[in-house]
Amino acid sequence: MTTQTHTIPPQSGRGFHLKAGETIKIIDPEGQQVSDMWAIVPDDPIDWLSVSQTRDINERLFPAVGESFFSVRGQKILTLVEDQSPGPHDMLFPACNRALYEREGLHDHPNCHDNFMSVLDSEGIEIPSVPDPVNFFQNSTPQPDGRLEVLASRNPPGGYVVLRAETDLLIVLTACSVDFHPTNGSQCTAIEVQLL
Ligand SMILES: [Zn+2]
Numbered sequence: 001m002t003t004q005t006h007t008i009p010p011q012s013g014r015g016f017h018l019k020a021g022e023t024i025k026i027i028d029p030e031g032q033q034v035s036d037m038w039a040i041v042p043d044d045p046i047d048w049l050s051v052s053q054t055r056d057i058n059e060r061l062f063p064a065v066g067e068s069f070f071s072v073r074g075q076k077i078l079t080l081v082e083d084q085s086p087g088p089h090d091m092l093f094p095a096c097n098r099a100l101y102e103r104e105g106l107h108d109h110p111n112c113h114d115n116f117m118s119v120l121d122s123e124g125i126e127i128p129s130v131p132d133p134v135n136f137f138q139n140s141t142p143q144p145d146g147r148l149e150v151l152a153s154r155n156p157p158g159g160y161v162v163l164r165a166e167t168d169l170l171i172v173l174t175a176c177s178v179d180f181h182p183t184n185g186s187q188c189t190a191i192e193v194q195l196l
Helices: 051-059 099-101 113-125
Strands: 004-010 013-018 024-030 035-041 068-070 078-083 135-137 159-165 167-172 190-196
Touching: 013 024, 013 113, 024 035, 035 078, 035 099, 035 113, 051 068, 113 159, 113 167, 159 167, 167 190
Parallel strands: none
Antiparallel strands: 004 190, 013 167, 024 159, 024 190, 035 135, 035 167, 068 078, 078 159
């Protein structure tokens, strides 16, 4: 079996085509780097990973190893087969976006929302809105009093997850662009991807 390794440079995004049964390994080489993920089913009609359907069907905030991610239409499209990170992962926050940075006084800042849109444009795929992503390695578990706070990622260098496609998919991944908050350990680094 050959393994292809790809690097997503800091504050950027990339798309990967997977056939049903293929697996993808998402690695954080330097640690504390969040990676946003979307999964698009590029059939007609187009379908995509829904974090709300996934929370509902699994009855938990994030799938456990062996559980799956589900699409808007309730189809099982991706399974978490291995998690070699301390977590947690997030399925409550949107992708970072232009407005978030503008609230911090930062204009024309790179962001995961736009990086996702650029990949979809290059693939010639249009969907009606930007779905909320899966935020791997993002430390934002709800607090006991209900507050939602993003803390510094706990992922160590080399922490990774492995996912198996249950149908043909376009996976879009980013190396998150937040460089001022503790989110990514206050430093944006690369994400490495292996298609197995
Ligand atoms: Zn981001």
